[in-house]
Amino acid sequence: MSQKILMVCLGNICRSPLAEGILQSKLPKDKFIVDSAGTGEWHVGKQPDSRSIDIASKKGLNIAGQKGRQFSQQDFENFDYIYVMDGSNYKDVMRLAKNEQQKSKVKLLLNELFPGENVDVPDPYFGLQNGFESVYDMIDQACDVIAEKLLKK
Ligand code: 4NP
Numbered sequence: 094m095s096q097k098i099l100m101v102c103l104g105n106i107c108r109s110p111l112a113e114g115i116l117q118s119k120l121p122k123d124k125f126i127v128d129s130a131g132t133g134e135w136h137v138g139k140q141p142d143s144r145s146i147d148i149a150s151k152k153g154l155n156i157a158g159q160k161g162r163q164f165s166q167q168d169f170e171n172f173d174y175i176y177v178m179d180g181s182n183y184k185d186v187m188r189l190a191k192n193e194q195q196k197s198k199v200k201l202l203l204n205e206l207f208p209g210e211n212v213d214v215p216d217p218y219f220g221l222q223n224g225f226e227s228v229y230d231m232i233d234q235a236c237d238v239i240a241e242k243l244l245k246k
Contacts, residue, residue: 099168099174102131103131116236130163131164137161147222169195
């Protein structure tokens with residue numbers, strides 16, 4: 094059976110679509126399912142932000158086919174690992190968890206890279222294109238660590 098990983102941010106149009114595309118590109122498709130969602134509902138059904146599509150495309154990934162969706166309670170049952178981009182996403186997702194087993198699935202993405210430091214992937218939505226470049230690089234490095242761990246199991 095496939096292992097399932099969910100990437101979560103606020104809007105599901107900037108950070109988590111990148112995280113979905115990046116982690117997917119590092120794992121074999123027959124063994125892993127990677128998806129993304131936002132805690133907010135504003136961008137449901139929308140394509141990722143054009144700046145995320147552009148930076149992904151520059152790095153050789155096509156994320157233009159993704160569609161925004163909102164995180165739901167059901168995701169705790171459907172996914173084995175839930176990675177959130179920042180502390181605010183962490184609080185929002187944890188608030189929906191029903192029990193300790195569900196809570197234990199939720200991790201801050203950059204803690205894979207900087208264990209225990211609780212560093213956020215900054216929200217690049219209101220910033221400039223170079224914000225997307227640095228966000229891409231952070232997510233990419235964290236996904237290297239995650240992919241290595243998952244492939245070892
Ligand atoms: P994301 O960025 O959480 O990385 O997708 C955002 C996108 C849109 C909004 C906030 C964050 N917004 O407020 O519309």
